[in-house]
Amino acid sequence: MRAALYDRYGPPEVLYVGKVPTPDVKPGEVLVRVRAVGVNGGELSGRAGKIKLVTGRRFPQRTGIDFAGEIAVVGASVTGVRVGEQVWGILPRRMGSAAEYVAVAAQKVSPAPENLTPEQAVSLVTGGTTSLTALTDKSALRPGERLLVRGGSGGVGSVGVQVGKMLGAHVTALAGAKNLDFVRGLGADEVFDYRAAGPAELGTFDVVLDTVGTQHRAFRRLLAPGGRMVAVSFDIDNGLRSLSYILASALQGSRRVRFFSGNPNTELLARLARYVEDGSIREVVDTVRPLTEIGEAHRALEAGGVRGKHVLRVE
Incomplete structure (x- = not known):
């Protein structure tokens, strides 16, 4: 599958889209076909090498923490979700959502708001x-x-x-x-x-x-x-x-x-979805770019002046 990678710490230019194995699905996990990811400040710090004590020195490294897409595979012992269901979530304590697929614990995803596109949903x-x-x-x-x-x-x-x-x-x-x-x-x-x-x-x-x-x-x-x-x-x-x-x-x-460092579960994601669906919270998309332009998205966020969230579409 395709994923955003970098082989050394540095400016946005170090980012590229390359091939990595599609993740295996362990018991208790689901495989999500990613349709959109957001660009967050912590990912800029990781790519720039400002948190090496956390990210280490093994390359290539991945980026991206949040995602919106649909369930592609349901792992053993997982109940309450189905293939094809539209979901959103955050990878717990790691990066790598800027890719075509992510494997994640089932309790870390929730049905996405029905009134939003994946690009709109991931902005929230x-x-x-x-x-x-x-x-x-x-x-x-x-x-x-x-x-x-x-x-x-x-x-x-x-x-x-x-x-x-x-x-x-x-x-x-x-x-x-x-x-x-x-x-x-x-x-x-x-x-x-x-x-x-x-x-x-x-x-x-x-x-x-x-x-x-x-x-x-x-x-x-x-x-x-x-x-x-x-x-x-x-x-x-x-x-x-x-x-x-x-x-x-x-x-x-x-x-x-x-x-605190966020690590949301299904309950929190579902609560957020309810507020979005009843109109209490609306999407905050600044720009949408294809995954291949992830370097430009990082550069735009670093430049400041963002209005909400820079979003990457995974085609």
């Missing part, structure tokens, strides 16, 4: 499951509370704004100047250009959803008593200091910073 998988976990499980955002979303136009932030409104919060978002109207269209009550408005000018918040990963200390100061900050990213280039601050904040004071 990572951002949607991350935002739901951050704003419901980790911070318990309540109606009437004030929410600040950093990176409001990105793949996670654009869904976080929608989830915040769905939960009844007053949503303030930070984004680039060219994307302010886009974020307002997602439902944000207030939107600020992050280059023009410093943290001290924003007021206080009950919850801060940080998808950027920098200035944790400055944005933590914006929390009201009992406020919660959820960081879904941290500064990889200054990783030890950034992560140390997050861990220290969890041990002292009432304004704590929570950090």
Whole structure:
């Protein structure tokens, strides 16, 4: 089968589409014929060699974590799914979804929203499951509370704004100047250009959803008593200091910073699908390219200014 690969760490130009064996299906797994994948920030860091302690030095390496497609093979002992069913999901703790097929545990996929194409659906998988976990499980955002979303136009932030409104919060978002109207269209009550408005000018918040990963200390100061900050990213280039601050904040004071790494299951994916189907959350596709243009998609995400998610169609 075809898959996106790279033989060394480096810029987007190292990516290419090559041939790899189609994965075997183990008991408890399903084989998914992938139709679309998203491009996520963690994949850029992996390709650039910024997380070598995790990705190692064996090549070629794969990329891609989320996917939308249909069930091609059902493994032994799997029940409740059928061949041909449209599904979406995320590979647990590994990369490799940018390919024609993925083998994945059955409890890591769920029926995709019936009202979306695979390209539309995959734009919501990572951002949607991350935002739901951050704003419901980790911070318990309540109606009437004030929410600040950093990176409001990105793949996670654009869904976080929608989830915040769905939960009844007053949503303030930070984004680039060219994307302010886009974020307002997602439902944000207030939107600020992050280059023009410093943290001290924003007021206080009950919850801060940080998808950027920098200035944790400055944005933590914006929390009201009992406020919660959820960081879904941290500064990889200054990783030890950034992560140390997050861990220290969890041990002292009432304004704590929570950090988590998403690993959604069928239940969470199904919950997200229900919100999409009832219109509470809508797709956030920036561009759709063929898999062969994965390098261009990585380059576009690195350039910034994204409105939702860059998506790759696996033809």
